[in-house]
Amino acid sequence: AEALEEISTPPRSVEESRELWHQSEISTAELSARLSEQLRLILEPTLATKLKGDYKTGKRLNMKRIIPYIASQFKKDKIWLRRTKPSKRQYQIMVALDDSKSMSESKCVKLAFDSLCLVSKTLTQLESGGLSIVKFGESVKEVHSFDQQFSNDAGAKTFQWFGFQEKKTDIKKLVAESIRIFERARPLNTGDQWQLQIVISDGLCEDHETVQRLVRRARENRIMLVFVIIDGISNNESIMDMSQVKYVPDQHGNLQLKIDKYLDTFPFEFYVVVHDIYELPEMLSTILRQFFQDLASS
């Protein structure tokens, strides 16, 4: 019973969380307008919708239908294409914040809270669709779900769940669990529905290869994943200078020590390194724009 109690009780009081939320709101108020403007341009469809078939009358002939039309003695006469009405692209967006202890050890907490507040408030203003907030560490927990209405109070309550004391950073579990949460939330009629996940973390995670496989699986499920790395604020060290130890078998099968740059094998293709909350709007919109460009050309 004691263990259960521990799981269901958030580590922060609601009063403290409201105060923290309020502080984050103040720190990010100006930035929210900027981010909102940039995201609106990126997330909203700007292209005129494509021509679609098959109609009895329309704008242009659908050439594929002509031969069957003649062969059917002109009975199969739905040979026209029409320009259908532009539909608003709907997004379900999940923000996942790292609750592991390394976040508090590297003094990322303030920046992490500000980022979560900024991103969730801005996305809600865009009325893009549902918003989910997830915390991860040793385990994964959804602290705000897609079907809940987001508000300042709801935001403050999510802060309650972040104590930054978790003893592991299980990114594999995060990606796997996120795919499941998105799957459950995906409406049956998936016309123009996109699912986007923004991970906010110090970026320290193990087993890059396995994570990369999961990231690929997410992409196959039409989940876009962008990673915001919150980097070295307290001291002069940066994840960009960090290296990683690996043991790679040589031609005789003996393990050889290799030391590479940590970010060289970072499993998320779309990531940004942020040192200051003021950088976040620009960085986030840049990486999302890149994502869409990549998507369009693939």
Add this chain to the structure above:
Amino acid sequence: MAEDKSQVKVKFFTREQDESLHVQDTPIYAPISLKRYGLSEIVNHLLGLEKAVPFDFLIDGELLRTSLQDYLTKKGLSSETSLNVEYTRAVLPPSYLASF
């Protein structure tokens, strides 16, 4: 073998006078299963010396006689903590000293 594949952020430093034994103070993400030998191999790799130098390792002034993992467990810490690891030239082995 169900080995713990966890990694921990480590920063190496030394008080050795010899400048050629100093590594850059950038952090390294390394397996927590490492013991003295593995750590020594890393420091030597970083130093790029022609002849390998054996090192001893200390954390918070305490000589490391186990794996990093055992150290963390003993201190009630997790791999989320970054470690400042001091290295010193290994003292001569007892068998060698005895021959004097």
